[in-house]
Amino acid sequence: MSALVTAVLVAGCAGSSRTDEDYRRKAANTAEAAASAVNTALIGVHAAGQDRTTGPYISVLLGEAESDLLAAQATFESRQPPSERADAVRERLGRVLDDAADALADLRIAARRGQVGDLPVTAEELPAVAGRLDRLERELSS
Numbered sequence: 001m002s003a004l005v006t007a008v009l010v011a012g013c014a015g016s017s018r019t020d021e022d023y024r025r026k027a028a029n030t031a032e033a034a035a036s037a038v039n040t041a042l043i044g045v046h047a048a049g050q051d052r053t054t055g056p057y058i059s060v061l062l063g064e065a066e067s068d069l070l071a072a073q074a075t076f077e078s079r080q081p082p083s084e085r086a087d088a089v090r091e092r093l094g095r096v097l098d099d100a101a102d103a104l105a106d107l108r109i110a111a112r113r114g115q116v117g118d119l120p121v122t123a124e125e126l127p128a129v130a131g132r133l134d135r136l137e138r139e140l141s142s
Contacts, residue, residue, distance in 0.1 A: 016080035023079065023086040027093050028140035030076040035133035037069040038100050041107060042126055048111075049120035058119070059111040066104040073097045089140065096136060100129045 017023035044061040047053040053061075076097070081090050103126050110122045 017082050017086070020083055020086050020089075023082055024089060024140045026076060026079060027089050028137050030072050031093060031096070031133045031137035031140065033072040034069050034097055034100055035130055035137060037065045037072070038104070038126060038130045038133060040068075041065040041104055042123065042130060045107065045119045045123040045126070048116050053116075055111065055114055055116045058116055059108070062104065062108040062111050066101070066108050069097070069100055069104055073101060093136060093140075096129065096132045099125075100133065103129055 017026060041062055044053065044058050044065070048058045076093065077090075081087050103123070106122055107119060107126075110116075110118055115122070
């Protein structure tokens with residue numbers, strides 16, 4: 001039992017950042033990874049809207065995009081911000097990641113319910129979320 005608890009604690013802790021600059025770089029990398037997951041979902045939704053994919057395929061694609069985003073989010077959120085200034089970065093990125101996770105979950109649910117034709121409508125907010133992630137990544141990288 002103690003080995004299981006130790007494994008969970010080690011896996012759940014990605015460590016701290018010593019400087020605001022390091023934290024900003026990690027935030028930028030997280031935004032980039034999240035944007036990649038969102039853009040993958042957008043490509044799939046576009047294909048589904050043109051009847052160029054099957055329901056099972058798009059369901060798996062959206063599930064994996066969501067899993068990728070959630071993994072990036074969990075890793076970033078496990079990092080300790082080194083200062084109050086870094087807290088602001090965490091807050092800003094956290095809001096966008098939450099919006100992206102909610103949007104991808106909505107898409108996955110719709111796809112698994114067989115509502116493949118409705119995916120373009122369900123994904124209406126996704127391009128804006130992708131844009132927010134891209135802008136935040138560029139800002140945090142500079």
